[in-house]
Amino acid sequence: MDSEGQDKTGPSATATVQPSNGHRQPDHGEQLAAPSFEKDAAAAIASDHAIVLDKAVARRVQRKIDWFLIPIMWFGYGLVYYDKAILGSAVLFGMTADLQLRVVLDPSTTPPKTSTQRLSWATSMFYFGMLAGLYPLTFLLQRFNMGRVLCGVVIIWGLICMLTATVTSWQGLFAQRFFLGFVESIIPTGFMCIVSGYYTQEEQALRQSWWFSSTGAWTIIGGALNYGFAQITGGSLKRWQYIYLLAGALTIGFGCVCFWIPNSAVDAWFLTQEERVVAVERLRKGQTGVRCQMVKREQLKEAVLDVKIWLVFFMMAAAYTVNGAVSGFGPLIVSTFGYTTLESILLQFPLGGIVFVFVLLTGYLSSRIRNICLIQLILCCLPVIAGCIMIWKSDWYHHAPTPVAGYTIIGFFGPVVFLIINIGMANVAGATKKSFTAAAIFVAYCVGNIVGPQLIKTQTLDRHYPELWLGLIICYCLVIVLAIVLYLHLRRENQRRDTLVLDEAERDKMAFRDLTDGENPYFRYVL
DSSP states (O other): OOOOOOOOOTTTTTOOTTTTTTTOOOOOOOOOOOOOTTTTGGGGGGGSOOOOOOOHHHHHHHHHHHHHHHHHHHHHHHHHHHHHHHHHGGGGTTTHTHHHHHHHEEETSSSSSEOOHHHHHHHHHHHHHHHHHHHHHHHHHHHHHHHHHHHHHHHHHHHHHHHHHGGGGGHHHHHHHHHHHHTHHHHHHHHHHHHHSSSSSSHHHHHHHHHHTTHHHHHHHHHHHHOOOOOOOOOSOOOOHHHHHHHHHHHHHHHHTTTTTOOOOOOTTTOOOOHHHHHHTTTTTTTTSOOSSSHHHHHHHHTTOOHHHHHHHHHHHHHHHHHHHHHHHHHHHHHHHTHHHHHHHHHHHHHHHHHHHHHHHHHHHHHHHTOOOHHHHHHHHHHHHHHHHHHHHSOOOOTOOHHHHHHHHHHHHHHHHHHHHHHHHHTTTTHHHHHHHHHHHHHHHHHHHHHHTTHHHHHHGGGTOOOHHHHHHHHHHHHHHHHHHHHHHHHHHHHHHSSSOOOOHHHHHHHHTOOOOOTTOOOOOOO
């Protein structure tokens, strides 16, 4: 990517152009800023003036960043999703009975009338833990070394996950789920901030889609693993205990890898010194900054008062009610269509496939066509609404195809959520404001996941869980309305900024001053 052209030959220029390789070499006597918690980390290696980058060199640096960061984030977020979703399979492997998660309300009926409210609360407790951990762990990640913090917290997460196998009561499961959610809260917000600190606005959609697509892929991978565990017939442990031991062991291994994640592009050990300058300079035009380790009160205040963050918050909360129901109760819901335990697990594969494919597709289209994120978001809401109607209103006879088809296309909630994440993170600048926004998005994520399971009332099974499907339809209609409002709000703000008379010579100087999007008139919003 070329920086906007400016005269670099005057006496005030602080960087030279190297057409042969695109690397910046400091002029004689140039004093680059010393690292400071108060400033953007980029100030340590970047001057106030842009340099022209060789496109081939910029692409090479981008690829090196991709090959290092994306596989780590893809695997890590896949573990987050697998860890949450295995509860749905574990209940089919005897956890419900072993931990007294199902309560008989009326034994006189045939079959006895039961309640799974304890299971609903076990699902929701994970997100209460996330709510408690999001802001403290997010700002801990901003203030201290990213790799070291991630390493320690993720290893603790893996240990807590493995300890699930020792739980013997529903009260113990509630406590385990709370602390599991607390430590896992660091992953999604951390990954969102990593992407915004390494990639331009144009590149972020595709990169966010790459790591978020693991939710679909790990629905399939996790389902295959759980199918394998279903074949276990002996041993001293229950089948659901083996699942948690494996998930915890994988997580601890991932935690060790996190130790090597650098703080930012400024000190990325996998790049040469010259490549780090290129990595930073690529971000200058978008004015989003790299990383600042000081938590700034004025940025927090601006974030709290920012209308677009609240719109994104309510969109995320409404959109993620689906996941709260599907991740905890998906296999159980499918089993009510007359399918066996193993068949119910296998029928998660098509839903996972839709999430995987369409998250990647919408990310790719967003990177190729300007300002279509919110349009795609609205279009992806429609299959979710249709799927809910198909499940609710169809006949649930033995192996009925219509509710299964409806359940499958609900998988379009994946690209909806991904697009909300992307539109939220691409449209904020300032390190503290980005951290606040990332945490706010996942606070909303928790709210949706807490509400979703509570919409499932086993007493209404004979009426096809009407509260669940009607609630989800209302939520996705709300997402569409909020997306339209956000589109109009951002477009109007861009139009207002386009009318401002600005000195283009000042654009480069403002790129790495840790300014928010509200403070920086050169910032433009993605629609």
